Amino acid sequence: MDVTALLIDIDGVLYVGDSPVAGADRTLAFLEEQGIAYRFVSNTTRRSRRSVAAKLAGLGYAVPEDLIVTSPVAAVARMQERGQSRCFLLATGDLCRDFEQGGIEVAEKDVDAVIVGDAGENFTYEKMNAAFRLLLEGADLIALEKDRYWMGSDGLQLSAGPFVAALEYAAGVRAEVMGKPSREFFTLALRQMGAEPGEAAMIGDDIFTDIGGARAAGLRGVLVKTGKYREEAVRRSGIRPDLVIGSMAALPEHLADGRR
Template structure:
């Protein structure tokens, strides 16, 4: 493997859970940033726009430039603008202002995010009918679940699979594990994929997704990690670390 010249970090489950930093994460990130290795932050979080994610991170004590945060909603908006599509939004209410200027009474695409309580039968059925009329399905990720402070919660993936199954379509995932999403953050550092390490708590979307995109990867045993997640990745190529602090100590040793 090539020497690591840059790092991609997942946010939730690697730096924090809920609204609290993980133990040692603040110090580990400060040390990583001071090392001179460029870092980009790549997240499928779809309940808040990038500026709100940045504000939340700052409140927790993380010092991260907003422009270094790559979000799945940002990738989806770029795709809508590029293709001139008008979305039917199945997303969290907190994210709606990010897309409001693209919404019309005659949508021709379905956009799927972590809609939370908005995953009602009526909303899902409206999306289903639009897909049956030929609209494309754009998803901000395919994660099965994520960890909140009170436990695991359903993420986008189960609802994406339901709509794909019902309408007989294949959705386009524009967040992780999309190689295009990973590569956009890598290109922002001016590096090649195999020179970069992706660090995440999701074995499939973060780690195996990065490996499939020719990026080095590390699974951390924090956040949504559960014993046995190693079975879902290529352990011959992936690193495994107890947490971000342990990984940074190893990288900078």
């Protein structure tokens, strides 16, 4: 596979639960040696970009923050473009840090947008109803991701997608998706490397958001059999990856012909 740039998913590709994927660190070293540009792209919405970098460091990955592209960062950029300054944030963790650093105030009323990430146990009736009412008042609905589920340390867990769909249905609006599989998200990450879609590939464990989104945006899609990978889901999807590998550790042998 002849590529000059790679987009690499994080959760399920570099680690699963609290364990790093064996050999993934050697693959990153290989990319550095060969001069292949890369960015880490994630729909993770339970952590700020700083926290993502800190988690990776704890697992043995020395990843600078500026190599991490997340949907919250993309959402902040979109609100800034629109001149918006207040949002209702339905999420968990320290995600508010990314918005506050971008000059976006997190508020409960009179907001420009309702931002929905993977809120976990914060997806209460009270919070969902508050978001619903704000949407009826005219706030934009921005989904940080629309994944159906993700692989946690104790098994598959619901992600933000089902809850975004519920708000869309109830309020009669359509969410703007800032993370994968949004074409704009892939474009944002590629722009940082000065790369075009036709010369890049996406490595991920989700057949829909990673592979389907990448192929729709003009990138090649490499599916790894770690994380949330399920053979039956791939078969039912109708999406054909350009390459399927056991894990991130197997990537170098398929990039051999494209070494720089």
